[in-house]
Amino acid sequence: MLRKILIIGAGKSTSFLLDYLLGKSGSENLRVTIGDLDTSSIPENIKSHPNCSIRTLDIFKENERILAIKESDLVISMLPARFHIKIAEDCLTYKKHLVTASYISPELKKLNEKVTESGLVFMNEIGLDPGIDHMSAMQVIDRIRDKGGKILLFESFCGGLVAPEFDNNLWNYKFTWNPRNVVLAGQGGTAKFIQEGTYKYIPYHKLFRRTEFFDVEDFGKFEGYANRDSLNYREAYGLQDALTIYRGTMRRVGFSKAWNIFVQLGATDDTYIIEDSENMTYREFINLFLPYSPTDSVELKLRHYLKIDQDDSTWEKLLELNLFDKSKKIGIPEATPAQALQRILEDKWTLGEKEKDMIVMYHKFGYKLNGEKKQIDSKLVVIGEDRVHTAMAKTVGLPVAIAALKILNGHITTPGVQIPISKEVYQPILKELETLGINFKEYEVPYLGYNPDSVAS
Numbered sequence: 001m002l003r004k005i006l007i008i009g010a011g012k013s014t015s016f017l018l019d020y021l022l023g024k025s026g027s028e029n030l031r032v033t034i035g036d037l038d039t040s041s042i043p044e045n046i047k048s049h050p051n052c053s054i055r056t057l058d059i060f061k062e063n064e065r066i067l068a069i070k071e072s073d074l075v076i077s078m079l080p081a082r083f084h085i086k087i088a089e090d091c092l093t094y095k096k097h098l099v100t101a102s103y104i105s106p107e108l109k110k111l112n113e114k115v116t117e118s119g120l121v122f123m124n125e126i127g128l129d130p131g132i133d134h135m136s137a138m139q140v141i142d143r144i145r146d147k148g149g150k151i152l153l154f155e156s157f158c159g160g161l162v163a164p165e166f167d168n169n170l171w172n173y174k175f176t177w178n179p180r181n182v183v184l185a186g187q188g189g190t191a192k193f194i195q196e197g198t199y200k201y202i203p204y205h206k207l208f209r210r211t212e213f214f215d216v217e218d219f220g221k222f223e224g225y226a227n228r229d230s231l232n233y234r235e236a237y238g239l240q241d242a243l244t245i246y247r248g249t250m251r252r253v254g255f256s257k258a259w260n261i262f263v264q265l266g267a268t269d270d271t272y273i274i275e276d277s278e279n280m281t282y283r284e285f286i287n288l289f290l291p292y293s294p295t296d297s298v299e300l301k302l303r304h305y306l307k308i309d310q311d312d313s314t315w316e317k318l319l320e321l322n323l324f325d326k327s328k329k330i331g332i333p334e335a336t337p338a339q340a341l342q343r344i345l346e347d348k349w350t351l352g353e354k355e356k357d358m359i360v361m362y363h364k365f366g367y368k369l370n371g372e373k374k375q376i377d378s379k380l381v382v383i384g385e386d387r388v389h390t391a392m393a394k395t396v397g398l399p400v401a402i403a404a405l406k407i408l409n410g411h412i413t414t415p416g417v418q419i420p421i422s423k424e425v426y427q428p429i430l431k432e433l434e435t436l437g438i439n440f441k442e443y444e445v446p447y448l449g450y451n452p453d454s455v456a457s
Contacts, residue, residue, distance in 0.1 A: 101127030153366030159250025
């Protein structure tokens with residue numbers, strides 16, 4: 001019997017997802033339908049696949065949406081998280097399984113009881129971060145617990161970066177996913193975590209000056225800044241007694257210090273519109289945030305305002321972005337500062353046609369076993385194939401695709417609105433991901449914690 005999968009949204013992270021499902025469509029008896037408002041960017045080899053059909057789909061047109069969902073056995077939503085609730089409600093009404101790579105919203109969580117009663121699996125947070133981070137962390141945490149160990153420290157960092165061979169700008173960075181999310185990173189709440197039993201908070205204006213450093217074998221040194229709420233998963237992971245829980249984002253060393261210039265300037269603000277932004281030059285944009293001077297240049301004012309020394313390498317990074325260009329224009333009407341900054345950055349940070357991206361993930365697990373403190377560091381590096389088959393698309397799309405097939409085949413059966421933290425889910429998915437080139441390397445290292453003298457700091 002033909003099993004029908006509906007994929008809603010055909011954006012940047014779907015290349016590996018589509019290849020995987022269509023590659024197995026013959027042996028697994030699958031019919032894949034891709035629904036999107038704009039189907040023009042879907043590659044020809046996907047459109048012409050005998051087990052694939054394309055439909056123009058506007059999820060705000062209720063009849064269109066319901067018809068597409070009713071005709072499927074399982075729905076994969078690759079839309080932004082805010083759109084999932086409409087799809088989820090229809091999946092519940094018409095008894096269809098649902099898979100998304102997004103965080104569970106409060107609205108979605110409210111459906112849990114009914115979803116469970118209906119015997120449906122609504123699998124969320126099954127991409128990269130969130131997704132692979134959950135599964136790989138729980139695999140090690142459960143293994144330590146099964147031996148009788150107690151978790152003392154859990155840290156997890158992840159970053160989408162440019163592959164080393166194409167790392168050719170001073171920021172050591174290029175956009176590998178939604179640029180808007182990069183510009184707005186860290187906003188919307190104070191970063192909160194716990195270190196050595198003490199709660200710590202970092203407000204947005206200080207976030208990029210409080211970084212951790214770590215080495216990844218064969219790939220050098222990285223830095224990490226804290227995510228908004230590291231304690232979100234304390235209960236889900238069963239880490240209520242852990243002394244340190246810290247989750248963050250990885251960049252190359254020096255990125256955060258330079259990015260902090262934009263934060264302090266106010267250039268990442270997304271709350272108001274700039275007058276006549278369309279005709280504004282890059283230089284005029286920077287000057288918006290600086291004091292008036294009848295004599296000083298924009299460069300001099302910026303240096304003085306943010307105390308950037310003339311030998312500070314950050315200055316070279318700013319120059320590289322053409323921030324002081326008198327001819328380049330923002331070109332976006334009614335832009336917020338964040339939107340204008342994104343436009344400037346896209347000039348320099350867009351992956352070239354033949355360039356590759358890189359995903360780096362780093363977990364630290366400190367634990368006590370038989371009275372002895374130990375630590376495991378677990379590291380993942382994935383390099384993309386090209387600008388379409390990126391490492392980001394691979395690490396987001398493959399877990400989604402594998403989960404969808406495992407649900408259809410009855411290998412994942414526990415119902416409810418959930419994230420992939422149970423052995424039933426993570427064991428088979430991680431095992432298959434390993435065969436597809438997504439595997440972690442583990443290292444046993446001395447446990448030091450943050451304060452070897454065990455005095456809270």
